[in-house]
Amino acid sequence: MQIESIIKPDLAVQYRQQGFWSDKTLGQHFDGIVKRYSHKKAIIYKDQELTYRQLEERVNRVAACLIGAGLQKGDVLSVQLPNWPEYIYFFYACIKTGIAFNPIHVPYRKREVEFILRFSDSKAMVIPDQLSGFDFPAMIQEIWPRLPKLKQVWVVGDKVPTGMSPATELLNINKSSPELETTLAPQNPDADAPFLLMYTSGTEADPKGVVHSHNTIGSLGESITKGLGISSKEVVYTPSPFSHAMGILLGPWAAIYWGAQIVIQEAFVPEETLKLIQEHKITFFAGTPSHIVALLQVPNFSQYQLSSLHTFFTGGASCPVEVVREATRRFGCQVCCLYGMTEGVVTYTRLDDSPEVASETVGRPGPGFEINIFDEAGKEVPAGIAGEIVARGASLFLGYYRNPQATQETRSPDGWFLTGDLGYIDQDGNLRIVGRKKDMIIRGGKNIYPIEVEELIYAHPKIVEAALVGMPDHRLGERSCLFVVLKPGEKLTLEEVVEYLTEKGIAKYKLPERLEVRQELPMTPSKKIWKRFLRDEIAKILEKEPPPA
Known part of the structure; x- marks a missing residue:
């Protein structure tokens, strides 16, 4: 397998000199x-x-x-x-x-x-x-x-x-x-040889083949080990599929890299997972926010002894503030929020971060990695200003297999990887995610970042899952449509949602203008809400409806 590396030669030399690449397979x-x-x-x-x-x-x-x-x-x-x-x-x-x-x-x-x-x-x-x-x-x-x-x-x-x-x-x-x-x-x-070929979830188009070497993945293991103080004493569990980056790299690979134990479950069944935590005294849980939500909803949750669990390491999607707080309270453990991509971009909150940092940010890069924020012209912006998240470091992927165009399109001249995600760095150096470029809704020239609304919506007592997407509008270009899954037996109206969000102090133009209730939301194999399908669905619904007056 041959590939032109996205990592500039001078950076490769630097990673070796600094010890982030050990050249050990x-x-x-x-x-x-x-x-x-x-x-x-x-x-x-x-x-x-x-x-x-x-x-x-x-x-x-x-x-x-x-x-x-x-x-x-x-x-x-x-x-x-x-x-x-x-x-x-x-x-x-x-x-x-x-x-x-x-x-x-x-x-x-x-x-x-x-x-x-x-x-x-x-x-x-x-x-x-x-x-x-x-x-x-x-x-x-x-x-x-x-x-x-x-x-x-x-x-x-x-x-x-x-x-x-x-x-x-x-x-x-x-x-x-x-x-x-x-x-x-x-x-x-060879430690620089491609050994892992992982295709992205392809939520927008046919997936791209992400290539990693022994050095890039080894650097990731060292980064998380040092950043979280992980040791061979851990008992690791992940419900994420091993075919997903979080599943394999934070599940069995991480456990074995540390000399720890890995408890395997073929398919995620929330109550069975609680039994596994109790029986095997699991200490480290790596999963998505949807996994945490499902565990918290188990009716007899309080019957299980879960005190062995000290860390929830969650990523794959934005974790709503309310979910982080409830998990911290009911499990009695620290929730560390991860921002990661198959391409190797990783930031995460630390065990000693305050609850506010853990619930509102995705932390800082680990050793050997750096992030920055660029504006639309590709220029660095000051702290507190939102723009595109860019990253580079020792755990960054080599490139996209047989797709040099995609590799070049996502690399800046000085070696930064362009993630396509939006965010800003706060005054303490923590990364705060705003959303994806493609998920951003432009209503009459004003930008709406869905994650801002979704985090508030997740705290609503009737709602289990939520996704805000743009829907076509002949006058404004786009308006906001909110898809939700409700708790059993609940009902919800758009008026209730608007009233709830208004009380939270959100700007009027950010309020959802349509509500769609579903039994479930489409998920990617990596358990992210598949917003592309939701955008397509609401567009098709609108095509069948009479045009607005």
């Missing part, structure tokens, strides 16, 4: 963790428990089989699995062999999967036999004739069709541990 780091914690529990899944030594054995067996199947450094292995231990085996097998790991979201179907497999030139793939009644092998059989570079498909499960191979063969290779180590020794990938 993640496989070498993994080997060191195994030696240090060989008999310690690494993975807990249902009634299965694996020590670090047992995990290493399985990873090495899978790695040796991948090599035996003809995969080489730089080849791409695509994995479309739920949160299962097998996911981790393949992830670390790729890390140790130099094969590029390409996660695919489980909800994706043939259109998205075929696009990603073709665009990434995937040579092999791993899928479940079925999940939630869906036949994954049948999907691959349909699109495989159009994918000439796809040579091998492994299936996790019992139903393996002709032409595909059972994933169990990878774990049953007839080699001793010394033989496996001999097989893997020549691989020794």
Whole structure:
């Protein structure tokens, strides 16, 4: 896999000199963790428990089989699995062999999967036999004739069709541990080599392939470890899919990087998650605001002993102020709010930040990273002034795979990555998010930042979820439409919403001018509200209605 790096050569030299790039591969780091914690529990899944030594054995067996199947450094292995231990085996097998790991979201179907497999030139793939009644092998059989570079498909499960191979063969290779180590020794990938290919959620268009190296991801691990004081004593849990950056990088990868334990749950079921926290004394939870909301709504929440939990690390979407405060109060733990992107942009609040900072900002960059705010002309603006968030640092991605135009369009001449998000830096150096450029509503020439209204709306006693989007208007260009999900048995009118927001002191032009109540809101695979679909939906509704007088 070849890619032109977005990181300028002089910055790469700087990251090495400052120690943010160690030139140590993640496989070498993994080997060191195994030696240090060989008999310690690494993975807990249902009634299965694996020590670090047992995990290493399985990873090495899978790695040796991948090599035996003809995969080489730089080849791409695509994995479309739920949160299962097998996911981790393949992830670390790729890390140790130099094969590029390409996660695919489980909800994706043939259109998205075929696009990603073709665009990434995937040579092999791993899928479940079925999940939630869906036949994954049948999907691959349909699109495989159009994918000439796809040579091998492994299936996790019992139903393996002709032409595909059972994933169990990878774990049953007839080699001793010394033989496996001999097989893997020549691989020794380069720390600058691309190893992770993650496609963005593609909420606006076909997703882009984000490429990371061992150095960029290793820098991210060090940043969070030092910023939050994380140690091997943690028991980590994430409900986020491992195919999402938060799921894999703040779940099993982070836990193993720290020498901690990871508790795995195939699918997020709120009450079952509370049981896991209680049973395994989970200390570190990484998830989205929607996960926190769901846990807080469990009817018998107070029956569970949750005192082991000391940190909620939340990101993937803006976390409303009211949710942060309620989670802090009811769980008795610190909520750290993360601003992150697949591209490697990360800021976060710290454990010693005040509740106000944790609930109103997304904190500061970690070591080796920096952020700034640019105006529309690409010039830096003073603190307190909103503009586009730009970032650069040791954990920034290398570029977009086979898309040099997109890579160049998101890079400033002096190496800043243009995020497309809007925000400002307050007087204490904390980043405050205003919204996305594409989400901003322009009503009669006045800018409305949806997040400002949504944070107030989330505190309404009848509302569970909310999203403010622009709807077409012949006179003003756009007006605001508020989509909401209500608590069971509740009803809500637009008049109530307007009255509520007016009492909060919001400007009149920012008030929603239409209310749409739904049973649920569309979500991306990474559990962000899919606003593009909401904008399309309200536009289609308006097309069918008589034009305003």
